Amino acid sequence: MGLFSTSSRIGGIVAPLILILGEVWPSLPILIFGSFSIAAGCLCLLLPETKGKPLPSTARETKSLYRFVLRNSTSPLLHF
DSSP states (O other): OHHHHHHHHHHHHHHHHHHHGGGTOTTHHHHHHHHHHHHHHHHHTTSOOOTTSOOOOSHHHHHHHHHHHHHHOOOGGGOO
């Protein structure tokens, strides 16, 4: 939660500065925001598929699911 809060605050500080870069090159803000959007879309491909699977409804179920995924995963991306 703290990481996301910090990221949003940094984004709020940097966003107006990126728009000022439009004076240097008018297409630069569009390229920066577009590249972040494309990167976020690509990162979504790493999310696990949940179609047809029941999602956890309590914190305890979420913790047990997290432990199960870590135990049965071969992907180094899932190990924090």
